Amino acid sequence: MDEPLVRWDWIARNWDNGSPLAIRTLLENHVVMAFAPVLFGLLLALPIGLACARWRLLYQPATAVMNIVYAMPSLALFSILLSVTGLTQTTVIIPLTLFSLAVLIPAVVDGMTSVPDHVRQSAVAMGFRPLRRLLQVELPIATPVVLAGVRVATVASISLVSVGALIGQGGLGALFTDGWQRQFYTPIIVGIALIVLLAVGADLVLIALQRLLTPWSRARRSA
Amino acid sequence: MITFDGVTKRYADGTVAVDNLSLEAASGTITVFVGPSGCGKTTSLRMINRMIDATAGRILLDGQDVKAIEPATLRRGIGYVIQQAGLFPHRRIVDNIATVPYLLGWDRKKARARAMELLERVGLDPKLARRYPFQLSGGQQQRVGVARALAADPPVLLMDEPFSAVDPVVRASLQEELLRLQSELHKTIVFVTHDIDEAVKLGDTVAVFRVGGHLAQISDPATLLSEPADDFVRGFLGRDRGIRRLSFIPAADVPLSPPPPELVLAEGKPVGWKLDGGLRPYGSFNPATDSLRAALDASLLSANGLAVAVDGDGGVLGVLGRDALDAAVSGVARG
CATH class of the missing domain: 3.10.580.10 (CBS-domain)
Structure with a gap:
């Protein structure tokens, strides 16, 4: 009971000791499994979201399907995928990609809806053809809203990766199972701290990206 | 010259927005379409650059049917100004003005030089060029909208209630500015408004529309004020049209007396x-x-x-x- 809450010597020994459970290795895996779903999700959400914004009738059914997927327990998705992709990172990345779609598709649709009608009309009247109008007018104006969705999806994904520990692919989540099994709190605290740091860091990077990409965005200026 | 020849716009649900409209907007003049909401004035304007396609009839631009021209190409040759300016929020002022030159494939330097020239022409400080639209006042944005419409020097300018969203003082100065520009540029302008005072002030020709897309009267403003065609036009002109008519009579011929000692x-x-x-x-x-x-x-x-x-x-x-x-x-x- 006089065991300290955090044993720093354990952290030092396990940071980079070459084992597959070294904290650094787990952190790297965690980053890959957290960011890949957001990247793939964005690549899928762009065409799907644009289609939903263009043909509004699609949006309702697409949202319904996405919400059902979102409601599905990740464990259930893992067990379905296990027979196909086995105990690999892919088994974690696929469900998280689907989860991120539930956030990113509405973000793309909302982003396109955020383009003021008079701006779209004036683009048409200036003589933009549809593809150029999409690339040079609509998507740039949709960017702040889409990026807000990317921030939510990224933070959610970083936190959700740990569930993969149940199939031995949880990145930093492995520290939780390890800690619980041994009734040893240091790995658990290290896991929580690194996941929170990762989430905050990623969010800050995305905010910086947003300022860089959209210097015209009214929201962050008082002028 | 822009010619409407028996133009009708009927929507799928049977609503007739414009009914068998025939009129001419002479080259180098301002023709104002004026009328209450729902009279088809904006629809008529938008049929010129094919933002809306007519159901029947023809619209000719210097004798050529607009339906024979591919829409994007047609639109790049027609300046367009709308109510909220419609500026691109993500582009700097200079690049907003250069929009059509970019679309026409001008090189960046030439397009920007042209944009800077227009910025001054519409009475704006060149320092505004690097700003974004949200950093400008409504009146400034509207001037940028006019500059953008003029960028590729189109012979025709369509203006859809361009000054309706700004306050009366700014509106008056924008109107003066438009008349000054027009005295230099001699564009063929079609201007839509619901404000009869604006119509009478700006128009060389005023076309009064009534609900249902009918043309009630088309004439020069002085004739419109002195000889309204019917009760609708008379009512639309308002009560003080007698006084307003005096605006069109020059005071050059009045007999003056020598100033009294007082x-x-x-x-x-x-x-x-x-x-x-x-x-x-x-x-x-x-x-x-x-x-x-x-x-x-x-x-x-x-x-x-x-x-x-x-x-x-x-x-x-x-x-x-x-x-x-x-x-x-x-x-x-x-x-």
Whole structure:
């Protein structure tokens, strides 16, 4: 009971000791499994979201399907995928990609809806053809809203990766199972701290990206 | 010249927005489409650059049917200004103005140089070029909208209620600016508004639309005010159309009398009327440039009813008495 809450010597020994459970290795895996779903999700959400914004009738059914997927327990998705992709990172990345779609598709649709009608009309009247109008007018104006969705999806994904520990692919989540099994709190605290740091860091990077990409965005200026 | 030849727009649900419209907008002039909401004036405007396609009839641009021209190509050759300016929020002012030159494939340097030239032409500080639209006032944005429409020097300009969203003072200065630009550029302008005063002020020709897309009357503004075609037009023109008609009659021919001794002068310019031992206000007009309406206004502002006529430098030319003014106004009323 006089065991300290955090044993720093354990952290030092396990940071980079070459084992597959070294904290650094787990952190790297965690980053890959957290960011890949957001990247793939964005690549899928762009065409799907644009289609939903263009043909509004699609949006309702697409949202319904996405919400059902979102409601599905990740464990259930893992067990379905296990027979196909086995105990690999892919088994974690696929469900998280689907989860991120539930956030990113509405973000793309909302982003396109955020383009003021008079701006779209004036683009048409200036003589933009549809593809150029999409690339040079609509998507740039949709960017702040889409990026807000990317921030939510990224933070959610970083936190959700740990569930993969149940199939031995949880990145930093492995520290939780390890800690619980041994009734040893240091790995658990290290896991929580690194996941929170990762989430905050990623969010800050995305905010910086947003300022860089959209210097015209009214929201962050008082002028 | 823009010609509407039996143009009808009927929507799928059967609503007729424009009904068999035929009219001509002469080259180098401002034609104003005016009418209450739902009269089809905006629909008519948008059929010119094919934002909306007509159901029947033809619209000719200098003799060529607009339906024979691919829409994007057609639109790049027609300037367009809309109510909220419609500026691209993500582009700097200079690049907003250069929109059509970019679309036409001009190189960046030439397009930007042209944009800078136009920025000054519409009366804006070149320092605004690097700003984003949200950093400009509504009136400034609207000027940028006009500059953008002029960027590729199109012969035709379509303006859809461009000054409706700004306050009256700014609106008046934008209207003056448009008339000044037009006196230099001589574009063929079609201007849509619901404001009859704006129509009468800006239009060389005014087309009054009534609900259902019918043309009620088309004529020059002075004729419109003196000879409204029917009760609808009369009602739409409002109560003080008699007074407003005076705006179109120059005050050049009014007989002036020598200034009476009560008019106090300083270096040949009027200061006021010396009446009842005090200095009282006066009103002045310039016969060379002003209308009878300005002369009447000057008379009403003067403490003794005498309108002071001045030249361009403010020097006194004489005074216009009530009787002479009355005779001039009565002459207008008799036609």
